[in-house]
Amino acid sequence: MKKIFILIVVITTSFISFGQNKCDTSEYYAQNAQFFFNTFQKGTVVFNDETKVDAILNYNVVSNDVYYIDENKYFSLNRENVKYVAICDYRFYFENGKVLQLIFYKGVQLLVERNVNMEEFYDKKGAYGATSPNTVGTDFLDVTLSNLPEDRSYLVNLRDKEDKEINVVINYKIKYGKKFYPATQKSFLKIYSENKDKLKKYFSENNFDFKNKQDLIQIANYCISL
DSSP states (O other): OOSOEEEEEEEOOOOOOOOSOTTOBOSSEETTBOBSBSEEEEEEEEETTSOEEEEEEEEETTTTEEEEEETTEEEEEOOTTEEEEEETTEEEEEETTEEEEEEEEESEEEEEEEEEOGGGGBOOOOTTSOOOBOHHHHTTTOOOOEEETTTTEEEOOOOOTTOOEEOEEEEEEEEETTEEEESSHHHHHHHTGGGHHHHHHHHHHSOOOTTOHHHHHHHHHHHHHO
């Protein structure tokens, strides 16, 4: 494997059974449930030169990093020269320090950006304007990693009843060519400027929510049909 990964985070050696589909994604995120997938998965890192490296991977939504497993330790992926990461049937890009999940790919690409509101995990400002993280905030990287010997997958998202749920804000992006745009009416009109009039009429006749995944996919399908 190429030496492309850095930053050791945590080690554990416990063994447990786990009956869920190994590609299940998390429904919510908390101090002990930070990962997009409930277990680390076989995946592929694809570089800008189309070189590919297979690894055991997962996407940490809270730290906004992709991690890989090696000898029961997990590391953050060095993003330099990475084109995208494929895990199960999902594809993830990096852009401006963010991990973006691909949700549509037909001419134009639609992607999901997830942002965590960290303010709720910090105490109020002190007399001199300083802030300090509360107990939850200081333990974000203390995640249990459990090896499953029957299929060599790795369980994370070991939720605890004392966990505080983390608010994750969803934003949608458009990737057209090599550029990323916010998923807005203005962006669609700019990208498909040769059909601006048709698009304006289409938008006026439909009450689209540009924060709704299915609405955005419907718009994208219409655009590529023009």
